[in-house]
Amino acid sequence: MKTRITELFGIRHPIIQGGMHYVGFAELAAAVSSAGGLGIITGLTQPSARDLAKEIAKCRALTDKPFGVNLTFLPSLATPDYPGYIKAIIDGGVKIVETAGRNPEAYLPALKEAGIKVIHKCTSVRHSLKAERIGCDAVSVDGFECGGHPGEDDVPNMILLPRAADELSIPFVASGGMADARSLVAALAMGAEGMNMGTRFIATREAPVHDNVKQAIVAASELDTRLIMRSLRNTERVLINTTVERLVEKERVLGQDLKFADIAEEVSGIYPRVMGEGEMDAGAWSCGMVAGLIHDVPSCQDLIDGIMAEAEKLIHRRLEGMLAGSA
Ligand SMILES: Cc1cc2nc3c(=O)[nH]c(=O)nc-3n(C[C@H](O)[C@H](O)[C@H](O)COP(=O)(O)O)c2cc1C
Numbered sequence: 001m002k003t004r005i006t007e008l009f010g011i012r013h014p015i016i017q018g019g020m021h022y023v024g025f026a027e028l029a030a031a032v033s034s035a036g037g038l039g040i041i042t043g044l045t046q047p048s049a050r051d052l053a054k055e056i057a058k059c060r061a062l063t064d065k066p067f068g069v070n071l072t073f074l075p076s077l078a079t080p081d082y083p084g085y086i087k088a089i090i091d092g093g094v095k096i097v098e099t100a101g102r103n104p105e106a107y108l109p110a111l112k113e114a115g116i117k118v119i120h121k122c123t124s125v126r127h128s129l130k131a132e133r134i135g136c137d138a139v140s141v142d143g144f145e146c147g148g149h150p151g152e153d154d155v156p157n158m159i160l161l162p163r164a165a166d167e168l169s170i171p172f173v174a175s176g177g178m179a180d181a182r183s184l185v186a187a188l189a190m191g192a193e194g195m196n197m198g199t200r201f202i203a204t205r206e207a208p209v210h211d212n213v214k215q216a217i218v219a220a221s222e223l224d225t226r227l228i229m230r231s232l233r234n235t236e237r238v239l240i241n242t243t244v245e246r247l248v249e250k251e252r253v254l255g256q257d258l259k260f261a262d263i264a265e266e267v268s269g270i271y272p273r274v275m276g277e278g279e280m281d282a283g284a285w286s287c288g289m290v291a292g293l294i295h296d297v298p299s300c301q302d303l304i305d306g307i308m309a310e311a312e313k314l315i316h317r318r319l320e321g322m323l324a325g326s327a
Pocket residue numbers: 017018019020021023042070072099100101121142145146147148149175176177178196197198199200285286287288289290
């Protein structure tokens with residue numbers, strides 16, 4: 001399939017694996033890229049710029065296909081060494097960066113000068129337009145369904161994607177709630193040039209996370225996520241567990257008086273324990289409503305091949321068949 005996104009990134013299929021904390025290591029990024037999609041290493045999961053440089057080198061040894069690095073600009077107590085991470089990306093010859101969170105404008109000149117294509121993840125049309133204005137090459141439009149940080153506007157993709165299509169000139173991919181060929185074909189119909197998946201890629205053979213995490217996603221339904229940290233204006237969609245229940249109760253009791261310190265125990269530093277050790281109740285970890293559509297743990301190759309084969313069938317048999325039926 002050829003779209004503006006496959007052309008922009010030099011990839012075979014319009015499928016991107018979004019950056020994910022403690023999931024987006026070289027093994028997963030390489031598996032997605034080798035399967036014809038775009039794999040992405042999560043920059044800030046690496047404790048230093050030097051570690052990121054090593055992860056990039058590792059990914060390059062595993063695949064000869066293009067892959068990217070995610071740089072997330074989220075509110076955090078200590079500002080990471082972004083210039084150092086960017087240097088590691090440039091020196092490592094990476095040509096695609098996925099930015100997310102705050103406005104990446106300050107870092108764009110360095111990236112653009114190095115010939116890097118930037119796709120910025122946005123949860124609203126106004127932020128997407130801003131990304132276009134400041135010179136991003138593409139956006140990843142993340143609907144309310146998404147795992148991670150859906151923003152504060154709560155607009156689901158059925159509305160957000162056509163709105164983005166109406167306003168944007170640069171290409172965009174649909175993100176949030178994407179799982180299969182139906183997601184891809186629907187996203188293309190709504191004006192996207194491809195799709196970005198997070199949660200779906202965690203439940204794959206190559207995702208370097210504990211099997212408990214994959215099984216939790218397979219077992220979860222679309223009703224099993226919760227939104228946390230809304231009153232802090234840092235809303236995150238996470239999978240329900242006993243720790244999240246405790247956190248949600250604290251939020252209910254404290255209301256607008258809630259401070260980050262009140263819930264630090266439930267959210268800080270828990271990713272290595274969940275993803276690495278499989279401690280499923282260690283804290284709140286991002287997961288999309290799309291868990292309700294995930295029933296297996298395939299290889300990335302099988303997942304992507306299956307999506308592309310089924311998408312062709314959907315378009316040629318189901319959709320064209322409907323048109324032929326009406327002729
Ligand atoms: C466990 C997990 C960790 C994530 N970490 C990040 C991150 O560090 N940076 C980022 O930009 N997005 C992060 N995301 C968001 C994904 O890149 C992607 O936008 C999102 O998962 C799409 O929604 P979906 O899960 O419904 O596919 C994370 C998502 C999950 C599920």
